[in-house]
Amino acid sequence: MNTTTTTSGSGPATPRRVGFAGLGHMGSAMAARLLEAGYDVTVWSRTRSKVDELAERGATPGDGPEDAIATGMLFSMLSDEDAVRQVVTPERLRAAPEGFIHVNHATISPGAAGEFAAAAAESGHGYVSAPVVGRPDAVVAGRLTILASGEPRARAAVSPMLDAMGRRVWDFGPQAPSAVVAKISVNYMIVHALQALAESITLLERHGLDGERFVELINDSVFPGPVYGGYGRAIAAGAYTPPGFTSRLGLKDLMLALGAAEDAKVPLPTGPVLREVFEAAVEQVGADLDWACVAEVTRRRAAGDQDSGKNPG
Incomplete structure (x- = not known):
């Protein structure tokens, strides 16, 4: 592997040169954690x-994905599996x-994860899923939770970098x-929580109660x-x-859950209802607002499609 290494006492050499592709809100923050941990990070983004913002903090700017891949260890936080296919191509x-080794932090379908792992293995490389x-x-704040799975040697090789980016890494084999x-599955639970909050807060508001006080109550108790x-x-x-995570991406992840359930023949009774609400949020409220904006669908319907008194955004 083409990396710069350092050693600590008699311990093994640790690779210090890595690449990072995809510098949205999450990717930029994660790449910055690697920089703070002392890694030489070559960064690329469309x-x-x-790229320039991280270069000012010490990152090496890349002109294309090839520059990040050339480090020998690529971490990527791209929007979806199609973006991964466009960046980590068979030619590259x-x-x-x-x-x-490619460490893929995107939330993608199980089928795509298997596809990317097989493509990496075919070229003699490693692949780690790390959403x-x-x-x-x-x-x-150093509180990120990372889920990791893939070939054991590849996971062991990238473990120090994952530790640098997160509070805890959960090994899924x-x-x-x-x-x-x-x-x-985690995101499917969050989708339910968003809709539960939307319904409960709207119910309170329609009875003239304070939604913010209600949120304070539930966080102080259950x-x-x-x-x-x-x-x-x-x-x-x-x-x-x-937005920390947009409604458009929330709908994407909801569809991933519904697809995974269909593949495993697992009935999800609330799934179609949530899909309809999220599609309405993307189309009618704001595709690029935080996914909590799905609450406005319930608010507007409760108000008979009139102004609910809130100003999303």
Whole structure:
């Protein structure tokens, strides 16, 4: 592998040169954590300003995905599996250095994870599924949760970098699709939480009660934590920018859950209802607002499609 290494005492050499592709809110924060941990990070994104921002913090700017891949260890946080296919192409895999490992942080379908792992193995390379649980502020604070699965040697090789980016890495074994199934399941639960908050807060509001006080109540008793707290406050205030995760991406992940359930012949009774609500949010509320904006679908319907009194955004 074409890397710069350092050693600590009599311990093994640790690769210090890595690549990172995809510098949205999450990717930029994760690449910054690697920089803070002392790694030489070559960064690439379709948005050049994102590359320049990290270059000012010490990253090596890449002109294309090839530059990040050439480091021998690529971490990517791309929007979906089609974006991964466009960046980590068969041609680029064949040109990658010996021992190359791709760590894919995107939430994708189990089938795509198997596809990418097989393509990497065919070229003699490693592949690790490593979707994450947490928003950009969790990355910055060192509270990111990472789920990992893939060939054991590849997972061991990238373990120090994952540790640098997250609070805890959960090992889901040798099969590349396993971690993405776990992540899809997490997001399916969050989708339910968003709709539950939307319905409960709307019910309160229609009875003249204070939604923000209700969120304070549940976080002080039965539902403490970032989902019911952070998203609850956003819904109560009708504040959905800046987005930590957009409604468009939320719909994408919901469809991944429904697809995985169909493949496994698992009935999800609430799935079609949630799909209809998320599709309405994307089309009628804002595809690029935070996915908590799905609450406005319930609010508007409760108000008879009249102004609910909130101003999303």
